[in-house]
Amino acid sequence: MDISQLDYAQLVALKADVEREIKGRESEEKAKAKRQIVELAKTYGLSIEDVLSKSQGVRKPVEAKYRNPDDASMTWTGRGRKPVWVLQHLDAGKSLEDLAV
Structure with a gap:
């Protein structure tokens, strides 16, 4: 796809489509990461709280x-x-060592 050939309205629509796709994939990636974390925790006998x-x-x-x-x-x-x-x-001119426990 050569985006330089698109007019302004088409570019705005494309941008909206791209942002929607990014949000969807972000959700999918987060869900996948959660599953991997849970599986890894189970492998080592850890709870999510741990x-x-x-x-x-x-x-x-x-x-x-x-x-x-x-x-x-x-x-x-x-x-x-x-x-x-x-x-x-x-300030009284004494040293910190004077206060040592």
């Missing part, structure tokens, strides 16, 4: 590396933003 679950096991909480000397209940793992009490300690 496949889709995000947890790979129980994660151990990160232990604190730093403790506030004025309030022992305030700790920091060293990850993420520094707590205010750590910043105040550092």
